Every structure is written in C-alpha cells, then in structure tokens.
Amino acid sequence: MPIKIVCSNCGFVLYSKSELIAPEEIVKKFGTRCPRCLAKLVIKPNRVVVISKKS
Numbered sequence: 001m002p003i004k005i006v007c008s009n010c011g012f013v014l015y016s017k018s019e020l021i022a023p024e025e026i027v028k029k030f031g032t033r034c035p036r037c038l039a040k041l042v043i044k045p046n047r048v049v050v051i052s053k054k055s
C-alpha cells in the first residue's frame with residue numbers, strides 16, 4: 001500500500017511512494033514548510049499536518 005503524505009492545509013502531495021520513509025525526512029526535504037501554501041508542517045504518524053496557516 002503506498003504511503004501518502006499530504007499537506008492538510010492545501011492538499012499538496014509531499015510524498016507518495018510504496019517505500020517507507022521517516023516523516024522527519026519529508027520535513028527536512030521541504031524545509032518544514034509546504035512548498036505550495038507555505039504552511040508549517042508538523043509530523044504526525046504517517047502524516048504531515050499543518051498547525052499554522054500562511055499569514
């Protein structure tokens with residue numbers, strides 16, 4: 001089953017592959033912000049969610 005990590009603010013797909021990856025790697029790759037909406041990314045199990053919206 002593919003792993004899919006999306007921004008909960010805008011739905012941007014940050015990661016979508018079958019291989020397991022540490023959520024920390026996703027955050028490192030994107031620099032802690034969603035590349036589309038620039039919302040801050042926060043790690044939850046198997047997910048990246050947003051706590052603060054672009055101001």
Ligand SMILES: [Zn+2]
Pocket residue numbers: 007008009010011012034035036037038039
């Ligand atoms: Zn976003």
